[in-house]
Amino acid sequence: MPQLDTSTWFINIVSMILTLFIVFQLKISKHSYPMHPEAKTTKMAKRLTPWESKWTKIYSPLSLPQQ
């Protein structure tokens, strides 16, 4: 049984650890699993952003003072 010859064990184990614990895990972790396609509501989600709560006069370009 050449498997029991311990002179090659070190290189075997080191290369296995490199492959299994680093290369494979890095590759598998990069997989992206898309969501299932499902019907979404067409209404825009209401955003709670205070700076967009009202359209103030200063933001309207037409109401800016004429240069």
Next chain:
Amino acid sequence: MNENLFASFATPTMMGLPIVILIIMFPSILFPSSNRLINNRLISIQQWLVQLTSKQMMTIHNNKGQTWTLMLMSLILFIGSTNLLGLLPHSFTPTTQLSMNLGMAIPLWAGTVFMGFRHKTKAALAHFLPQGTPIFLIPMLVIIETISLFIQPMALAVRLTANITAGHLLIHLIGGATLALMDISPSTALITFIILILLTILEFAVAMIQAYVFTLLVSLYLHDNT
């Protein structure tokens, strides 16, 4: 003859350099990581397979156990692809190396056992004694259960090594018999050739089943300890 039979299991070297590191690394290039939004067929099939296996294997675990999903999925893909590539003629199969299998089995088993002792000390210690043991049997049973716990990673590694080695040896022997019988009696050679084909199909199944069994047993040890 005896030398010749086991020659394919010796770690290959080329001009004194160990090329086994390249052989062990090789399956990883079969799993390309794409950065595209839409994947190609190969990656889609691989992701479907990983999703299927992880759903099947990881649903029994709690949240703590499910953190091992990435590890177990890379383990099953690594062993499975190595086994399947090893069935190509004239190729070296790293999973026939006891050292590599021990290197996979011992850290994973130790990880589960340490996790059990760290987080569920009482339950982990309770595994050492089955319920309802007569009092005079308790010391002996504790010793037996302790030995059986420490034999688990050895059994895991030897199971994979023995299965793959035995399969390769059988293919080698029956292939050699077919070749020798070709000149003597072609009709008998046909029978052995059919047996060889059936055996090869069986070995493809064994290659995948053993990858699954190895991962499933690590997953069971994990389940016992989380």
